[in-house]
Amino acid sequence: MFCQGNTALHYAVSQCNIGIMQTLLDTGVCDVRRQNRAGYTAVMLASLLIIDADVHRDIIRRLFIVGDVNIKSATVCDLSKLKLVYCLKAGLRNSIQGCHFFV
Numbered sequence: 312m313f314c315q316g317n318t319a320l321h322y323a324v325s326q327c328n329i330g331i332m333q334t335l336l337d338t339g340v341c342d343v344r345r346q347n348r349a350g351y352t353a354v355m356l357a358s359l360l361i362i363d364a365d366v367h368r369d370i371i372r373r374l375f376i377v378g379d380v381n382i383k384s385a386t387v388c389d390l391s392k393l394k395l396v397y398c399l400k401a402g403l404r405n406s407i408q409g410c411h412f413f414v
Contacts (some may be wrong), residue, residue, distance in 0.1 A: 354378035
């Protein structure tokens with residue numbers, strides 16, 4: 312974990328490095344529920360990605376399944392700020408396309 316509380320998975324997601332994300336998920340030791348100092352999990356960050364390729368969508372879907380898509384940021388107090396709700400309100404439907412079973 313780094314000074315801002317980001318894990319390797321946070322960084323892989325924020326850089327949209329699908330290969331590293333897959334490798335980290337394959338290890339089975341990543342705590343996908345770990346929040347950084349801003350209160351965000353890697354799953355929250357992944358919900359903001361624009362995914363074009365089906366193979367990338369599969370890795371993101373896997374992250375969503377392993378993680379908790381309904382966890383709230385430690386810095387946010389109301390339900391309107393859940394990451395998937397935020398994503399929908401921001402018009403980022405492409406980032407959750409294929410994950411309709413969470414909405």
